[in-house]
Amino acid sequence: MRSAFLALIVLTAGCAPLAPCPKCPPSKPAPETAQYLEFTFDGLPGWPSAGLERSLRTFLAGCPRSGTFSQVCARAASVPPDDASAARVFFETNFVPYALVSSDGPDSGLITGYYEPIIDGSRSQSAEKRYPIFGVPEDLIVVDLAATNPDVRNMRLRGRLDGRRLVPYLSRGEIDARGVPAQVIAWTSDAVDLFFLHIQGSGQVQLESGERIRIGFADQNGHPYKSLGRYLVDRGELPLEQTSMQNIKAWAAANPAKLQEALNSNPSYVFFRELPPAADGPPGALGVPLTAEYSLAVDRRFVPLGAPVYLATTHPVTEQKLERMMAAQDTGGAIRGAVRADFYFGTGAEAGIVAGRMRQQGRLWLMWPRGAPPPRPD
Secondary structure (H helix, E strand, C coil): CHHHHHHHHHHHCCCCCCCCCCCCCCCCCCCCCEEEEECCHHHCCCHHHCCCHHHHHHHHHHHHHCHHHHHHHHHHCCCCCCCHHHHHHHHHHHEEEEEEEECCCCCCEEEEEEEECEEEEECCCCCCCCEEEECCCCCCEEEECCCCCHHHCCCEEEEEEECCEEEECCCHHHHHHHCCCCCEEEEECCHHHHHHHHHHCEEEEEECCCCEEEEEEEEECCCCCCCHHHHHHHCCCCCHHHCCHHHHHHHHHHCHHHHHHHHHCCCCCEEEEEECCCCCCCECCCCCECCCCCEEECCCCCCCCCCEEEEEEECCCCCCEEEEEEEEEECCCCCCCCCCEEEEEEECHHHHHHHHHCEEEEEEEEEEECCCCCCCCC
């Protein structure tokens, strides 16, 4: 019966099943899935020498928001915070490592870096401070699809009303040209710094008064993220090996006439909210402050937020090993894939230099509560 149905589809589409069909649309690639392969702690690269005290504290910081790990969190709270041996026993006793493998390729993937930038700004607009840091627009509509289709529970539509129609929201180029009906949190003088603030998703604004305000991701315009570095490579402006944040900023300073078109190549646009001052760090998608060099941004389709994740990669532009137990506490528009992660380096210019150079290959292992049903491929 199923074969007859498929044959009917082929015939009604006007395509011979064994011959090329120039009028048929190309078939879409199958969506990525993940395999979770059970592992042992002894098999993790660098596990015998891994320092785990800060890893445990970072995992604990996310426990109030990670319901999946509530029972494990209760046990973690009783572990002495600075006892390396006790931290190791805790992880080995309470978790099973699962290697993440993507259906799209091998068991390794791209590990990049991000940070919390500090940019100069003002509460009022001036000839110099003319680029707005927008809050959420009044006309931005967000449609949560989970209520109608659980299969797309992590997807949301964003748009605006045009009469009775919901249409896509404005792209970056349109917003830069026309503005949006939104509160302006602050104004800054550097369009490139603002662009990278959008990519990082949070930051601080240093005001002329000496006050510093912290801002965090509030929403996004619904357009997909596209890499500015890839745009410059495709047009012969930069070689691939030089697409660090620092080199992109240098290119922008040398090519002001080409800058706006280049920025517009990424139609995604982030809207912010002002946050209360916090000494511990900017909040990630999990809703807890990120910990420098121990918090990881992941694709939540494959890695639940709050989970410990063991990372094996190398430090930026070196072969020096970076093997560490991290905590999945954030997401990002460019972080798509089962074996894909963004390493949070901290706040300020020095963290930005290192983060801008981070583009390494690495492997990931999801830590899953021992005794719980193993993770299921999506």
